[in-house]
Amino acid sequence: MNARRLSASEQTRARLLDWWGGEEAFGRPIGCVTTSFTFDAELFEEQCLARFLSIQSNPNETAKAYLIEREEKLSQSFACVLVDSAHAAPDRSLRWHMLPVTLPGGGVLHAKVTLLVWEHFIRILVGSANLTEPAYRRNQEIMAPLEFGPDGNPGPELLTECVAFLNRVRSFAPGFDRSDVGPQAALAGFLTEVQRRARALPPADRDEAECVLIGLVPGGDTVVEQLNARWIGPRPDRAWVLSPFFDEDLRAGATAAEFATLLTTRGERWLHFAAPGRTLPDGTVQIDAPAALTAPSHSSLHHAFSYVEQRPEIDGKEQDRPLHAKSVWLERDERALYMLGSSNFTAAGLGLHPRHNIELNLAYIIRDRGSRFGKLCAQSWPEQNELDDIDDIQFLGGLPDSADSSDTPPLPVAFGLALFCLDDHGGRLELEISADAPPIFAVESKEQGGLLDSQSWISSGSPSTVTISWDSKRLPASLDVRWQDAEGRDCSAPWVVNVADMSALPPPDELGSLSLAELIEILTSARPLHEVVPRLLQRRDTQKPSGATIEIDPHKKVDTSQFLLRRMRRVAQALEGMRERLQQPVSSLEALRWRLRGPIGPVALAKRLSDEDPEGAAFMIAEVAATLRSVAWRPLGALRPAAIRSEVATIMQSLHELACQAPAAPGLRNYVTSSFEELLS
Numbered sequence: 001m002n003a004r005r006l007s008a009s010e011q012t013r014a015r016l017l018d019w020w021g022g023e024e025a026f027g028r029p030i031g032c033v034t035t036s037f038t039f040d041a042e043l044f045e046e047q048c049l050a051r052f053l054s055i056q057s058n059p060n061e062t063a064k065a066y067l068i069e070r071e072e073k074l075s076q077s078f079a080c081v082l083v084d085s086a087h088a089a090p091d092r093s094l095r096w097h098m099l100p101v102t103l104p105g106g107g108v109l110h111a112k113v114t115l116l117v118w119e120h121f122i123r124i125l126v127g128s129a130n131l132t133e134p135a136y137r138r139n140q141e142i143m144a145p146l147e148f149g150p151d152g153n154p155g156p157e158l159l160t161e162c163v164a165f166l167n168r169v170r171s172f173a174p175g176f177d178r179s180d181v182g183p184q185a186a187l188a189g190f191l192t193e194v195q196r197r198a199r200a201l202p203p204a205d206r207d208e209a210e211c212v213l214i215g216l217v218p219g220g221d222t223v224v225e226q227l228n229a230r231w232i233g234p235r236p237d238r239a240w241v242l243s244p245f246f247d248e249d250l251r252a253g254a255t256a257a258e259f260a261t262l263l264t265t266r267g268e269r270w271l272h273f274a275a276p277g278r279t280l281p282d283g284t285v286q287i288d289a290p291a292a293l294t295a296p297s298h299s300s301l302h303h304a305f306s307y308v309e310q311r312p313e314i315d316g317k318e319q320d321r322p323l324h325a326k327s328v329w330l331e332r333d334e335r336a337l338y339m340l341g342s343s344n345f346t347a348a349g350l351g352l353h354p355r356h357n358i359e360l361n362l363a364y365i366i367r368d369r370g371s372r373f374g375k376l377c378a379q380s381w382p383e384q385n386e387l388d389d390i391d392d393i394q395f396l397g398g399l400p401d402s403a404d405s406s407d408t409p410p411l412p413v414a415f416g417l418a419l420f421c422l423d424d425h426g427g428r429l430e431l432e433i434s435a436d437a438p439p440i441f442a443v444e445s446k447e448q449g450g451l452l453d454s455q456s457w458i459s460s461g462s463p464s465t466v467t468i469s470w471d472s473k474r475l476p477a478s479l480d481v482r483w484q485d486a487e488g489r490d491c492s493a494p495w496v497v498n499v500a501d502m503s504a505l506p507p508p509d510e511l512g513s514l515s516l517a518e519l520i521e522i523l524t525s526a527r528p529l530h531e532v533v534p535r536l537l538q539r540r541d542t543q544k545p546s547g548a549t550i551e552i553d554p555h556k557k558v559d560t561s562q563f564l565l566r567r568m569r570r571v572a573q574a575l576e577g578m579r580e581r582l583q584q585p586v587s588s589l590e591a592l593r594w595r596l597r598g599p600i601g602p603v604a605l606a607k608r609l610s611d612e613d614p615e616g617a618a619f620m621i622a623e624v625a626a627t628l629r630s631v632a633w634r635p636l637g638a639l640r641p642a643a644i645r646s647e648v649a650t651i652m653q654s655l656h657e658l659a660c661q662a663p664a665a666p667g668l669r670n671y672v673t674s675s676f677e678e679l680l681s
Helices: 016-020 041-052 063-075 133-137 156-170 183-199 223-230 249-262 372-379 454-459 516-524 529-542 564-582 589-597 602-612 614-629 641-661 666-679
Strands: 029-036 078-084 097-101 113-118 122-127 143-148 209-216 238-242 269-279 285-287 301-309 327-332 335-341 359-366 385-387 415-423 426-433 441-445 449-453 465-470 478-484 490-499
Touching (some): 016 113, 029 041, 029 183, 041 078, 078 156, 078 183, 097 183, 097 490, 113 183, 122 156, 122 335, 122 359, 143 156, 156 183, 209 372, 223 359, 238 249, 285 301, 335 372, 359 372, 449 454, 449 465, 564 602, 589 602, 589 641, 602 614
Parallel strands (some): 029 078, 078 097
Antiparallel strands (some): 113 122, 238 327, 301 385, 327 335, 441 449, 441 478
């Protein structure tokens, strides 16, 4: 690989957000898991998730429509973010899970990997970009997709290894031992199903290159050791490193010396560093790399340098485009190994420090670097400026690694899983606190103020799980924890709250206050929910009570809208619409429960019938039950028919109870009773 090819102007560029979107042939979105060091909840939800779920509404233009569409689509798809605990977002929608990751020995979650799963397609994204606005909108980043579908894939073992990596990452998040409810149980089930699908994939075609994952986890091999194991044949004699961050001077030299062990020990060898840099108006060249890198660790080893402009000219205008991509290229003769991903050229990023990070990289083992694929890999490097003479170059010592520069203390691991539960007994928080909690702490919420402090916790016996009733209508996305560290300094951090059962979350007000007529109109409409409901809400606002008028036509004085046959005709149309909604593919137990118990499901319809049409409710609820029994379910993924039958049986019992509570004439009561006897048998 030479410098001229690295700076080729015809390099392909793509918008990172585009990789989150699917195609019609992919089928329905099943779920996604993503990891990030720094994190922007708004970007993730309104941009990334919106593309994955094909959300059409714009939150800035049609807020109500967006909330309704998000509610419906997230209720049918799984979403989870694993984020470094120092950067957990305090505010977010509780419709998706967030698991903060803390490494007990130090280091951070620095990997950036996304797993997107559709009905017929799976995509893995490995790269350098955090889930933040600068990363997705401004920085120079790098990302590689791995796509698994019916027409070919890069190797099922990559998908299996990605699942294993995510399982390893989640072991450092709270609630890992909870297999019954909550985010960890849901994530474990989702990953297990992806692993099952991986076993059914055909082997990969490796004509041009082999692709492997280079992960870094506590107790595992270093990145250097893994690269050495993956290289085939005589050792490489040239290496290129692209990194925005480096160690401080003394450690940087040691990191470079360790990395240089990948190269041959015979003859000349070259190690080329590319870093952020600039040329000042007076002609002075600055590079954000430590001067220690100018001293090779061996006499036959040569170090060379180039810099990537931070304000490149694009379409005739200078733009602020900080370098954040990280890559390694090893080469000898026609063979090459190209690694890209999250690892900076630091001891923590390469695993050369005891308290290293969690990282994930992707490596292509290229048999012929002159092949079309080899040229494509080379062209993915950013344009750079070669520095032939480094004597007059200003080495500024490198930019501080963002993984080492956080001043925000993470939440102590003693504060484990915070779970919000909502059931027939009401809402409550279940807070896990271990015995090594700080001696002085307090837990507060924006909604209910002070919830718990160290004194009350100790006086109650220091329980491992504290249960707190939740009366506020607003649900907590996080709690505020304040404590004193070992030096007596005051610290604070958010304590992320997750939901035990997503299907139990109350719907938005726009969906929770529907009348029977509105619910029937929704069920009989062919338009999407987020289009129908705002129109109904707008109609509510525009309709004003009119003055009383006297009707003189005796026929018009008779209100026939409530006649049983007419009521049944309207309800029958709604029941058919409900059946069609229920028969859409469903991929999880929580999604199934939302359809059955949610704001436009059979239970909601039965309750509205009981409240607004008590005289005909018993008969029509029996028809709701008969419609539910006739649904042809289409389970996806790990959802099994037995689980569907169990949930439907529970709903049938609820419908039976509602029908029995409704008033009915003796003949109608007998009909309803016999109908349910048959339906429940």
